[in-house]
Amino acid sequence: MKANIICGAILLVIVGIFWSQRDYEDPLVGIFPDMVLIVLAVLGAAILAHGILRGDRTSTLGVRELNWRRLGAAIALVVGWSLALGMVGFTISGIVAFMIMALMVREGRPTIRNVVQDFVVALVVVISCFFIFTRVLVVPLPVSTLIGM
Numbered sequence: 001m002k003a004n005i006i007c008g009a010i011l012l013v014i015v016g017i018f019w020s021q022r023d024y025e026d027p028l029v030g031i032f033p034d035m036v037l038i039v040l041a042v043l044g045a046a047i048l049a050h051g052i053l054r055g056d057r058t059s060t061l062g063v064r065e066l067n068w069r070r071l072g073a074a075i076a077l078v079v080g081w082s083l084a085l086g087m088v089g090f091t092i093s094g095i096v097a098f099m100i101m102a103l104m105v106r107e108g109r110p111t112i113r114n115v116v117q118d119f120v121v122a123l124v125v126v127i128s129c130f131f132i133f134t135r136v137l138v139v140p141l142p143v144s145t146l147i148g149m
Contacts, residue, residue, distance in 0.1 A: 002051045003051070004047050004048070004050050004051025004054070005048060005051035005052060006051075007044075007047055007051075008044050008045065008046075008047035008048025008049070008050075008051055009044075009048060011040060011041075011043065011044030011047065011048075012041060012044040012045065012048065014040075015037050015040050015041045015044060018033075018037055019037055019041075022034070070104065073104060074101070074104065077097060077100055077101060077104070078097075080097075081093055081094070081096075081097035084096075084097075085142040086142055087144065088144045089141075089142055089143045089144035090126075090130060090141040090142050090143075091126055091127065091130055092144065094122075094126040094129070094130075095119075095122045095123060095126050098118075098121075098122035098125065098126060099115075099118055099119060099122050102118040102121075102122065103115075103118070106118075
């Protein structure tokens, strides 16, 4: 099957799942989430229509064959990260997962400079997300049950 057809169908299924789970006490609370779901549904339908109507005529220049082993490793990493959130907290698990993912997507053997650069980027991104969620949006993030931070 075409990637656009699969992507559009998955997006529409996800939107349908979230739409069916809506349960708002106050109708004004759901305005923004509903608008996001509607936009995602329109985009999913457009991607699906593009995949059906364009077929094989789209360019595949630069598209590589899917590496199922790397995809499985990425899925296992995301599942492991979500399980580690409760044990070691958002910051530590986020930095470790970011580093592992950065090493997975890097082609060839990484140099010390690459690893240090990836670590600095991981540190900045995760700490920035932590402060944005906890200080600006006032959303609590998981803390470590092992070390308490």
